Amino acid sequence: AQSVTQPDIHITVSEGASLELRCNYSYGATPYLFWYVQSPGQGLQLLLKYFSGDTLVQGIKGFEAEFKRSQSSFNLRKPSVHWSDAAEYFCAARMDSSYKLIFGSGTRLLVRP
Amino acid sequence: GAVVSQHPSWVICKSGTSVKIECRSLDFQATTMFWYRQFPKQSLMLMATSNEGSKATYEQGVEKDKFLINHASLTLSTLTVTSAHPEDSSFYICSAREPTQETQYFGPGTRLLVL
Numbered sequence: 548a549q550s551v552t553q554p555d556i557h558i559t560v561s562e563g564a565s566l567e568l569r570c571n572y573s574y575g576a577t578p579y580l581f582w583y584v585q586s587p588g589q590g591l592q593l594l595l596k597y598f599s600g601d602t603l604v605q606g607i608k609g610f611e612a613e614f615k616r617s618q619s620s621f622n623l624r625k626p627s628v629h630w631s632d633a634a635e636y637f638c639a640a641r642m643d644s645s646y647k648l649i650f651g652s653g654t655r656l657l658v659r660p
Numbered sequence: 661g662a663v664v665s666q667h668p669s670w671v672i673c674k675s676g677t678s679v680k681i682e683c684r685s686l687d688f689q690a691t692t693m694f695w696y697r698q699f700p701k702q703s704l705m706l707m708a709t710s711n712e713g714s715k716a717t718y719e720q721g722v723e724k725d726k727f728l729i730n731h732a733s734l735t736l737s738t739l740t741v742t743s744a745h746p747e748d749s750s751f752y753i754c755s756a757r758e759p760t761q762e763t764q765y766f767g768p769g770t771r772l773l774v775l
Contacts, residue, residue, distance in 0.1 A: 579762065590666070590753055591704075591766040598762070637703065646692055646757050648764060650703045 549574050549642045553651035560628050561659045568623040568654050570638030579641040580621040581648065582612055586634045594636075597621060608632070633658045663687055664756050666767035673744055674775055681739045681770045683754030689734035690756035694764065695727070698751045710737040744774045 550573045560566050572578055579598050583591040595606025602614040612623045621638060638651040663686040673679050683693055691712045696704040708729050709717045716729035726748075728740040737756075741748050751771050755764040 581763070583766070588751075588769070588771070590664075590768040591755075593763060593765065596763060641762075645709070646762075646764075647694070647706060647709065652703045655701075 549640075549649060551638055551640050551649050551651040553636075553638055553654050555654045556652070557655045557657065559657040559659060562630050563627050566623075566625045566628045566632070566656070568636050568638075568656070570621045570623065570651055572619050572621065572638075572640045572642075572649075574619075574640065574642045576642075577614075577616065580612075580614060581639045581641075582606065582610070582621075582623050583637045583639060584608075584634050585637065585653075591637065594623070628656075628658055630658045630660065632656060662758050662761070662763070662765045664754065664765045664767040666754055666770050668770060669768060670771040670773075672773045672775065675745050676743055679741045679744055679772060681741075681752055681754075681772075683737045683739070683756065683767050685735045685756040685758075685765075688756070688758050688760075690737075691734060691759065692757040693731060693737040694755045694757075695729060695737075695739050696753045696755070698753060698769075700751075704753060707739075741772065744772070746774045748772065749774045 552571045581596045582594040585591045594610050597604050597614045635653045637653050639648040665684045667682045693710040695707045707722045710729045710731040712731045718724045731737040753769045755766045
């Protein structure tokens with residue numbers, strides 16, 4: 548079955564520390580992949596996306612993600628976390644021509660001062 | 661670019677009334693929009709796909725007579741929650757597909773509270 552998995556429900560990091568949020572997908576081909584961020588009570592903001600080509604993609608706010616076909620993963624990284632990065636992060640994938648997105652369950656990021 | 665707005669941002673209504681939520685793509689034309697529902701501390705649940713000029717496609721388990729969707733123009737889709745009940749209270753989010761970028765952009769959401 549097609550699915551997106553974010554294995555970490557919560558992650559806590561200290562401000563200034565590096566961050567990696569995990570995302571795995573289950574699909575027979577390479578999907579279109581996205582990372583979105585949601586602040587409390589807000590909609591979702593696109594951080595970055597991968598369709599094809601260079602497997603390391605750069606996004607907004609200093610985030611990057613790396614697509615690894617062999618691991619069916621698309622992990623999000625940031626070298627130095629800021630307190631304002633505390634939010635909910637969603638990985639999503641488009642796996643067919645319907646344009647629907649399949650979302651992971653989200654990872655809540657907490658930042659320690 | 662690629663801005664999506666929603667109106668209202670929050671609404672409180674009495675049980676039995678109907679509520680309309682608007683979703684607009686402000687700087688691009690969207691032939692396809694999506695409506696999601698999000699429960700507290702949970703992920704987004706797709707309710708329906710709204711296609712301009714045609715009937716919406718509802719996900720399994722979503723009552724089409726309860727959640728009426730109209731996509732009358734390339735920049736506007738509306739979701740009407742008919743005869744709302746307390747269990748319909750939720751956070752509703754729309755998105756619009758920007759066709760040149762093959763990307764969904766999301767509105768800020770509408771919080772509905774039915775008393």
